[in-house]
Each structure stands twice: as structure tokens, then as C-alpha cells.
Amino acid sequence: MGAMTEDEVVDFDEEAHSANLEEFEREHLRYKFEKQELLLEALIHPSFRHPRMPQLSYERLEHVGDSVLNLLVTRELYSLYRDCSPGSLTRLRAANVDNEKLARVAAKHGFHRYMLGLTPVLHQQIRDFQEAILEYPVHSSGLVDTPKFLADIVESVVGAIYVDSNSLETVWKVIRPLLEPIISPETLKVHPMTELLEWSQKKKLKLKFVTDSLEDKTRVSIFLDETLVGTATCGRRRDVVKNKAATAALHYFKATMV
Amino acid sequence: MGAMTEDEVVDFDEEAHSANLEEFEREHLRYKFEKQELLLEALIHPSFRHPRMPQLSYERLEHVGDSVLNLLVTRELYSLYRDCSPGSLTRLRAANVDNEKLARVAAKHGFHRYMLGLTPVLHQQIRDFQEAILEYPVHSSGLVDTPKFLADIVESVVGAIYVDSNSLETVWKVIRPLLEPIISPETLKVHPMTELLEWSQKKKLKLKFVTDSLEDKTRVSIFLDETLVGTATCGRRRDVVKNKAATAALHYFKATMV
Numbered sequence: 257m258g259a260m261t262e263d264e265v266v267d268f269d270e271e272a273h274s275a276n277l278e279e280f281e282r283e284h285l286r287y288k289f290e291k292q293e294l295l296l297e298a299l300i301h302p303s304f305r306h307p308r309m310p311q312l313s314y315e316r317l318e319h320v321g322d323s324v325l326n327l328l329v330t331r332e333l334y335s336l337y338r339d340c341s342p343g344s345l346t347r348l349r350a351a352n353v354d355n356e357k358l359a360r361v362a363a364k365h366g367f368h369r370y371m372l373g374l375t376p377v378l379h380q381q382i383r384d385f386q387e388a389i390l391e392y393p394v395h396s397s398g399l400v401d402t403p404k405f406l407a408d409i410v411e412s413v414v415g416a417i418y419v420d421s422n423s424l425e426t427v428w429k430v431i432r433p434l435l436e437p438i439i440s441p442e443t444l445k446v447h448p449m450t451e452l453l454e455w456s457q458k459k460k461l462k463l464k465f466v467t468d469s470l471e472d473k474t475r476v477s478i479f480l481d482e483t484l485v486g487t488a489t490c491g492r493r494r495d496v497v498k499n500k501a502a503t504a505a506l507h508y509f510k511a512t513m514v
Numbered sequence: 515m516g517a518m519t520e521d522e523v524v525d526f527d528e529e530a531h532s533a534n535l536e537e538f539e540r541e542h543l544r545y546k547f548e549k550q551e552l553l554l555e556a557l558i559h560p561s562f563r564h565p566r567m568p569q570l571s572y573e574r575l576e577h578v579g580d581s582v583l584n585l586l587v588t589r590e591l592y593s594l595y596r597d598c599s600p601g602s603l604t605r606l607r608a609a610n611v612d613n614e615k616l617a618r619v620a621a622k623h624g625f626h627r628y629m630l631g632l633t634p635v636l637h638q639q640i641r642d643f644q645e646a647i648l649e650y651p652v653h654s655s656g657l658v659d660t661p662k663f664l665a666d667i668v669e670s671v672v673g674a675i676y677v678d679s680n681s682l683e684t685v686w687k688v689i690r691p692l693l694e695p696i697i698s699p700e701t702l703k704v705h706p707m708t709e710l711l712e713w714s715q716k717k718k719l720k721l722k723f724v725t726d727s728l729e730d731k732t733r734v735s736i737f738l739d740e741t742l743v744g745t746a747t748c749g750r751r752r753d754v755v756k757n758k759a760a761t762a763a764l765h766y767f768k769a770t771m772v
Contacts, residue, residue: 315600316592319607323588327581334578342573349577424682462727469720 268307273372280370287417287430294420296372298412301405304373314412321415322353328428329353329435337441344441347450351395351439359406360389361434367409382406394437397445398499401490410434448502452478455509463505467494476501485509526565531630538628545675545688552678556670559663562631572670579673580611586686587611587693595699602699605708609653609697617664618647619692625667640664652695655703656757659748668692706760710736713767721763725752734759743767 277295281288289295294317300306302313329352333345340348351357362368363386381403388400417427437443446454456463464479470489476497478486486505490497535553539546547553552575558564560571587610591603598606609615620626621644639661646658675685695701704712714721722737728747734755735745744763748755 313600316603319600319603320588320592323581323585327585330578330581334574342571342577345574345577464727465725467723469722 268372276370280367284365284367284434285413285417285430287426289416289420291420294416295413298416299367299371299409301371301373301378303375306372314409317415317419318408318412319415320418321411321413324418324424324427325353325358325411325414325431328424328431332428332432332438340441344444347446348439348441348444351397351444352435355404355407356389356395356398356400356402357407357435357439358410359385359402359404360395361410362406363389365434367413368406371409378403378405394443395439395445397447398449398495399503401496448499448506452502452506455506459509465498478502478505526630534628538625542623542625542692543671543675543688545684547674547678549678552674553671556674557625557629557667559629559631559636561633564630572667575673575677576666576670577673578676579669579671582676582682582685583611583616583669583672583689586682586689590686590690590696598699602702605704606697606699606702609655609702610693613662613665614647614653614656614658614660615665615693615697616668617643617660617662618653619668620664621647623692625671626664629667636661636663652701653697653703655705656707656753657761659754706757706764710760710764713764717767736760736763 273296274292277292277299281295297312298314298317298321300313302315304313306312326349329349330345333340333348333352337345337348363382368374368382385400385403385406389396392400414427414431417430418424421427452463455461461480463485466477466479468475468477473489474494474497475489476487476494477484478501485508486501486503488497488500488504490500531554532550535550535557538557539553555570556572556575556579558571560573562571564570584607587607588603591598591606591610595603595606621640626632626640643658643661643664647654650658672685672689675688676682679685710721713719719738721743724735724737726733726735731747732752732755733745733747734752736743736759743766744759744761746755746758746762748758
């Protein structure tokens with residue numbers, strides 16, 4: 257994931273890339289930027305060094321897009337589900353804007369093909385992700401290792417369109433079709449961690465969670481009194497480890513207590 | 515925090531309350547609602563039973579307002595601090611919209627005085643909070659026990675104004691002055707938990723966090739190898755316990771390792 261070498265910077269063909277971005281606007285976004293440099297910025301990986309603007313990366317626009325997307329999805333769910341409890345609305349919104357959901361959007365519509373700065377390691381992460389989600393057609397509820405930058409660039413593109421248009425309605429028109437299928441109360445699955453916490457509250461079990469940082473992995477262990485009821489060890493993503501440990505604990509309880 | 519008795523429901527004087535809300539609009543918000551029932555809804559505690567609308571509480575509007583506020587503050591910080599790193603922008607936004615910051619807004623401008631459904635226990639929580647923040651003029655960075663409903667009603671009022679006006683600009687005009695003082699890079703303090711994690715990464719320490727649920731309290735203990743380096747036990751709020759344990763661990767490390 258290291259920075260580009262000087263050669264790679266010099267090799268960057270601005271004109272060709274600008275034509276690529278026009279293709280992306282036309283074929284995927286169906287939105288024409290007033291300021292194409294915003295779209296360019298939205299698709300620059302932090303490891304890439306732009307010859308004229310070395311500080312540029314998608315991160316600032318991602319920060320804006322995160323909030324824009326949150327509000328757009330909130331508005332939509334608020335008016336679609338008038339009888340939904342506030343708790344369900346929150347879970348529904350979370351599932352529709354979480355990293356896995358957004359990374360699915362990027363992977364499906366090939367956002368990464370227009371990025372600058374993707375290394376072989378990142379390309380491999382995309383392929384692994386694309387393979388892993390085949391098991392879960394809508395959402396894995398936290399069991400798949402999601403390359404965060406794929407989610408980030410959906411947010412940064414949303415941020416770029418918002419800064420370019422200054423109009424929530426414009427952004428929604430562009431992004432709404434890309435978010436399909438929007439997760440509904442019917443297709444929403446509960447995260448294993450949430451299910452475990454609800455289960456333990458209902459049964460009045462006092463669970464103990466222990467997180468160890470090992471060499472380059474994280475281990476989460478869940479204890480009931482002194483009995484280990486679930487554990488998982490994973491690489492990069494702490495939340496995936498937690499969800500896998502919770503899944504294991506749920507299996508344990510369902511096998512021994514129901 | 516129990517539900518109101520039937521007597522209390524019958525006692526509720528809609529006309530007088532409507533006059534109260536007009537005072538709130540005039541004196542604090544300087545915004546006149548098209549649909550005053552939205553403001554009414556935004557200020558109903560979940561434990562209150564409205565005689566005609568027993569399901570009403572601030573929670574749905576809070577959910578909307580949370581997103582609206584997030585975007586407004588994001589936009590503002592994005593344009594104010596053009597040279598700020600994305601990480602600093604995220605921390606700055608978090609501090610400006612977190613529960614403690616918003617509860618301060620509510621307490622300062624007396625939002626709770628216009629609420630329906632406040633019990634003596636909740637009133638006591640407000641007084642405790644008002645006293646606790648005297649120690650920290652701008653923000654305690656997670657060391658004060660914040661009554662969440664105070665933050666919630668700022669969000670629900672924001673949500674109500676947004677639904678009523680359908681205009682981000684209108685909401686911003688109302689809420690911007692109430693958010694003063696906006697936390698800037700200069701006044702932003704780092705949360706103890708963040709500082710501890712950064713410290714342990716820099717020094718390559720492998721910390722173990724153990725969370726126990728006791729009777730009606732939570733205990734967080736932090737270990738370095740088998741040595742307990744920090745611990746805290748608190749009542750309601752898990753994040754306050756964590757921050758207090760982290761503060762203790764930081765004291766330990768700074769006393770023994772620098």
C-alpha cells in the first residue's frame with residue numbers, strides 16, 4: 257500500500273484519466289460535474305501522489321459524503337416507514353449506509369475502475385470481497401471482511417456531487433438507483449453482536465468480553481462466568497472478529513440452553 | 515422514569531402548553547413553526563402519554579435531526595477549515611455534535627423547561643449535569659455523565675424544524691447561534707481513550723480490555739500483560755467508565771514510563 261514511486265507519478269496521463277472520468281459520469285452516475293476536479297479528487301486513494309496536487313485524496317469529500325448520504329437515507333426511510341419504531345429506523349439506516357453495503361455499491365458499479373492509486377494488494381482485496389459476498393446476496397451483517405476504501409469512495413463521490421451541485425435532491429437522484437436494493441424491514445438481518453446482547457439481557461446472563469491484541473491479529477473471547485462460550489481470531493477488522501465470536505457464542509447458547 | 519398515571523394524562527392542558535411552545539419559539543428558537551405539532555412531538559419524553567396521541571415521543575424526529583445536524587456541522591467545518599486533515603475534521607465534528615455538547619446546548623437554553631414527561635429523577639439528572647459541567651467550560655471529553663435525553667431533544671428540535679421547513683438553510687440559521695461556542699481545532703481536546711490507544715500504538719504496548727457487567731454497574735479494567743494499569747466502575751454510562759479507566763491507565767503510564 258506504499259506511496260507511488262516517482263515514475264508512476266510522471267506516468268499519470270491527465271487527459272486520458274479525464275476521459276475515463278467522463279465515461280464514469282455518463283455510464284454510471286448519469287451526472288455531469290460542473291467541476292470535474294471534484295470527481296477526480298473523490299477517486300484518489302490516499303497513497304497516490306498527484307503530480308500537481310500531492311496532498312489530494314478522497315478523504316475530505318468522503319467526510320462530507322458520509323453526512324449527506326446519512327441524511328438522504330434517513331429522510332427516505334422516515335417517510336417510507338411511518339410506523340417503524342425509532343430503533344428499527346436506526347438499524348435500517350445503519351444497514352443501508354454501512355461499509356459493507358456501500359462497498360457492494362462500489363463493487364457492483366465498478367467505482368474502483370476509475371480510481372487512482374490502487375495497488376495489487378488493494379485489487380486483491382476487491383476480488384476477495386467480490387467472492388465473499390456471493391454467499392450473502394443482500395448483506396452479510398458483519399461477517400464479511402469489507403475493504404473500507406470501497407465504501408469510502410461511494411461516500412466521497414456523494415460528497416463531490418453535493419459540493420458540486422449544492423443540492424440534496426440532485427445527489428439523491430444520482431445515488432438512489434445505485435443503492436438498490438435498499439434494505440427494508442423485511443430484508444434486514446440482525447447483527448450477531450446485537451442478537452447476542454439482546455439474548456443475554458433477556459436471559460439475564462452476565463457476559464464478559466475479552467479482547468486481546470495478538471501479533472498482527474485480534475482475538476475476541478466471550479465468557480459466561482468462567483466458561484468460554486465463543487471466540488474468534490482474525491486479521492484486519494476488529495468488528496468482524498467480534499461478530500464472529502458473537503456468532504460462535506449464539507451457536508453455543510442455542511445448542512445448550514433452548 | 516415510569517409512565518405517567520392516568521391522572522397526569524388528564525391533567526395535561528393543551529392550550530397552556532401550546533402557549534409555552536410559542537414562548538420557546540419566540541425566546542429561544544426565533545423560528546415560528548408552520549406545524550406546531552412537530553415542535554410538540556419533539557419535546558415529548560418517551561415516558562409521557564399524550565391523551566390523543568399515546569405513541570408520540572421525540573424519538574423519530576431525533577433520528578432525523580441527528581442526520582441533519584451532522585450534515586450542517588460537517589458543511590460548516592469543511593468550509594471553515596480547508597487545511598484540516600480528514601482525521602481532525604472527523605474529531606472536530608464528533609465533538610460538536612456528541613451527547614455532551616448537545617446536552618450543554620439544551621441545558622443552557624432551557625429546552626427541558628418545555629418538555630412533557632420529565633420525572634423528578636430526570637430533573638435531578640439535569641441538575642447533576644449542570645453542576646458537573648461547571649468544571650469543564652467547553653467540553654469534558656467524555657468524563658461527565660450526560661443525560662442522553664437532553665442531547666436527544668436538541669436533535670429532535672432540529673429534526674422538527676427540518677421537517678417543517680424542508681430547508682437546511684433555515685435550520686442552520688436557527689441552530690447555529692445555539693451551538694456557540696463551536697469547538698475549533700484550538701479548543702478540541704483528545705478523548706482519553708483515543709490518547710491511550712495512540713500512546714499504546716506508539717510504544718507498541720499490547721493492552722487487554724476487560725469489561726464486566728456487575729449488578730447495576732459496569733467495570734472496565736485495562737491490563738498490560740498481567741498487570742492492571744487502570745480500572746473504573748460506574749453506573750449508567752459505559753463510555754464514561756471506559757474513558758475513566760483510560761484516564762487512570764494514562765496516569766499510570768505517564769508516572770511509570772516517561
